[in-house]
Structures are given as C-alpha cells and as structure tokens.
Amino acid sequence: MSDITITTTDGLDGQNVTEYLGVVAGEAVIGANVISDLAAGIRDVVGGRSGSYEKKIKAGRTEAINDATAEAEALGADAIVGASFDYEEMGEGMLWVNISGTAVRTTRE
Template identity: 55%
Template sequence: MLIVTTDGIEGKKVAEYLGIVSGDCIVGANVFRDVFARVRDVVGGRAGGYEAALRGAKEHAIEDMIAEAEAAGADAVVAVDLDYEVVGDSMLMVSANGTAVKLG
C-alpha cells in the first residue's frame, strides 16, 4: 500500500478514485508526563513522553486509515493530510485523511 501526501504517484496512473478514507486516534496526557514536561520547559530539552505519545497516535491514525483503504480495495492513498487537535484539557486527537485509489 503506497501512502503519499501528493495528489498522484510519479510513474503511476490513477485508474479509479474510491473515496475519502480516514483514521483517528485520541491520546490523553497523564499527570506524571505533564509534570515532567513542565520541568523540561523550565530547564530546557525535549519532552520525550509527549513526543512518544504523539508519534504513537500518528502511527495508529495512519494504520486505521490504511485499514479503511484496504477494505475498500485500494492500492494507494493519495493526498494524505495529518491534523492535530486539542480535545478538552488533556487530550490530543490526530486524524489522518486521504483519498483511496486503484492504480492502473
């Protein structure tokens, strides 16, 4: 399964557009991660716990999008876009959206 952010795939022809596919993942921040992130903000450095949570949420959203595309019989997903949104006070939603296509 090819996943690209562009509208097409170089050297490939889109034979059929199968529709929009998406995947979402919501992750909550935990109290300990919040405390350590605030300490990092004061002393400098990267908030590794948050980075890992964000990376995991992105991977899950993309995996869900791919599963939806495979169920539709797609060979690829083009025009993929990742969106990040804060939900409530302590949750983050990652959405992966694209167009499922059959290649010719």
C-alpha cells in the first residue's frame, strides 16, 4: 500500500504544496466474460445491481490508482492533487478506467 495521498481538490488540509512535480496518470482496461455478462443481463432485467460488473470496475479503478501512485512515488511526491477519474467504453465488453492528477511534494503547516 502506498503512502501517497490522493485528493480531487487542489490542496490538502494542514499541508502546503511546496513543489509541483508533474502530471501523473494510471490506466486499466477491463473486460467482462460471457458468464458475468449473462448474469449481469439477468440482474438488469429483474432490476438488481450487477455485483460482478461493480467488482470489475472497482478492480480497474484500483489498478489505475496503483499505476498513478507508482508514477508519483518515482517523482518523489507524497501526494496527488486535482485527481480526476474517467471511464470510457472501448468497445463491446471493454471499459477503460483512467485517473490523472498532479504529483506534488507537501509540508505540514
């Protein structure tokens, strides 16, 4: 687990940004298989949540976060500010998950 703090805001409470190190990003492409597609389709018809898809999306988000934090650590950052997620369909059954933000160094106030 990384010690990098990630926030969607442009700063962190109780900390001052001392250096902006650059944009970092992480991506993951996730796909679904026939069995989970069928189960999700049945749930959609009967009105339930698709737990299999939710798990896949969460796993993709975690992979993207791990990639971005690894980039930030390589730059010597202790935080990522202004983080933003993007989810895009890349074709039938494929979803692209992206996080981007600015790697920074901070000090406590």
